[in-house]
Amino acid sequence: MTTQKSIVPHKATHPGTLIKDELEARPELKQKDLAKEIGVKASFLNEIIKGNRPITADIAILLEEALEIPADYWMKFQSQFEIDKARVKEKNINRIKNREIWKVIKEYVPVNYFKKLGYLKDSLEKDIPAIKAIYNVSSVDDLVTTFAGHKLSFYRKSEKLQVDEKNMLAWSSLAMYEAKQQSVSAFNPENINQLCQKLNTIFFENDNTIEKVKSTLNQFGIKLVQIEKLDKTPVDGFSFWSENNPAIALTLRHKRIDNFAFTLMHEIAHIYLHITTNKEKSFLDLTLKNSKDVFESEADQFAQERLIPEDCWKNIKSNKLPPNDDKLLEVSHNYQIHPAILLGRISYEMNHYALKTEIDKRLN
Incomplete structure (x- = not known):
């Protein structure tokens, strides 16, 4: 809802402009004559008209007598000018502050990617909160801290891959953000075998597969999001806990039924075997897997046996x-x-x- 406070003029209007308008509308009344009539020097009145002096209560009463415009109107005009001037100043300060914040954001966020997907609107007042929401941070300092932590943990498992850390964090953050927007049925890990059977039927038929899989997962309490990949983000799937439900994010880099089925079942394995018992865990599964990783080996075996x-x-x-x-x-x-x-x-x-x-x- 638009409020009076949210309406900030480009420039505050001084009540002196009204005196100027009145003089132009009354050619018989000269500026020096008006100054004489209200008992001030012409230079003093000229300063008011230029906006360099305020209209005081005394001047407002004199203007009321000379121009037949109520004194309280002059005072309200002056008051609104002071308020608008303060808001314009605040707006300019915020604009400068936002530009500085945006400079930092661009170092850690692939803004063109989010712009392409429609999350950014070329308005810093809207785009900065949008980035904070996607990355689940309250400040740009939190964003930098999140990036540093993500980079450290990621490189422990992906030393052999060419990865753009900025893009990888963007992808996983967007996956969690999109999953958070979804509401699905309650999740019960005891239903996992029934879920796998239904999925295998969908894979076999391979008709409108993604939509059918998403609907089925939602019925069993699992969120599914498809996130467009970025350059140097060699990720196939991502499984994590979102609000009250497990979630899976996929890139669909390879639009093949075998790759889709295995990746999905692999992430379901992580949910069933690892995440349900520890909701703090998450698995960002990369193209190049670590064969010595017990969790990955268990998920691979689960996927093979279920498929x-x-x-x-x-x-x-x-x-x-x-x-x-x-x-x-x-x-x-x-x-x-x-x-x-x-x-x-x-x-x-x-x-x-x-x-x-x-x-x-x-x-x-």
Whole structure:
């Protein structure tokens, strides 16, 4: 709601301008004659007209007699001028302060990314609070501290990756911000097997997959956000606790059903195995995983087992690897598993990602 206080003029208007207007409207009344009539020197009146002197109560009464404009009007005009002048000064101070704050923000925030996504409106008065909200900080000092802490913890796990720390923090902060805006059903970890079964059906059908997955996750109390990737942000998924629910953020860098299914199931594993028991934990899963990380190994194993049951995988391994497309489609039909998911596991086990195949891997 717009309040009187929020309406700040570009420039405060002195009541002397009204005297000038009255003189122009009354050509028979000269400035020196008005000065004589109210008993002041012409130079004194000229200073009031220029806005260099205030209209006092005594002058207001004299102007009331000379111009037939009530004294209280002159006093209200003078009072409003003083208030507006103070607000204009405050506004200018804030404008300078905001520019200084914005200089710091640009060092730690990829502002063009947020502008492209529509979060920034080219107004520092609106954009600074928007950045604070996204990064969940109350001041620019908090932003700098958050950046330093994030950079330190991140480099402990990503020494081999080319990473833009500013972009990575922006991506994860936006993921948490967007998740916070969502409201979903209550989460019950005991329903995880039922959730995985429903997801596998969606993966197999691969039709409007992302929307169906999001709806299903929400029904089971898990938030899902898709965040557009930035340059040098080699992240596949991010799992964390948001308000009263677990949340998953994905980049969908590879729009393939096998990559999508595995990444999603991997993050669900983190939720089920690690985050539910410790809501302070979060997992920013990178393209290059640390094979020695117990949490990542556990999540990988969970995802593999939920996507492809052990008996199905034994069936595949009993044949010569890699199987031809006809065999893959046969196994896919029998177990109701998308063939690209089977092929993805085979490629991983063989460490060979350029297998000749006609299997459609597109995420639909």
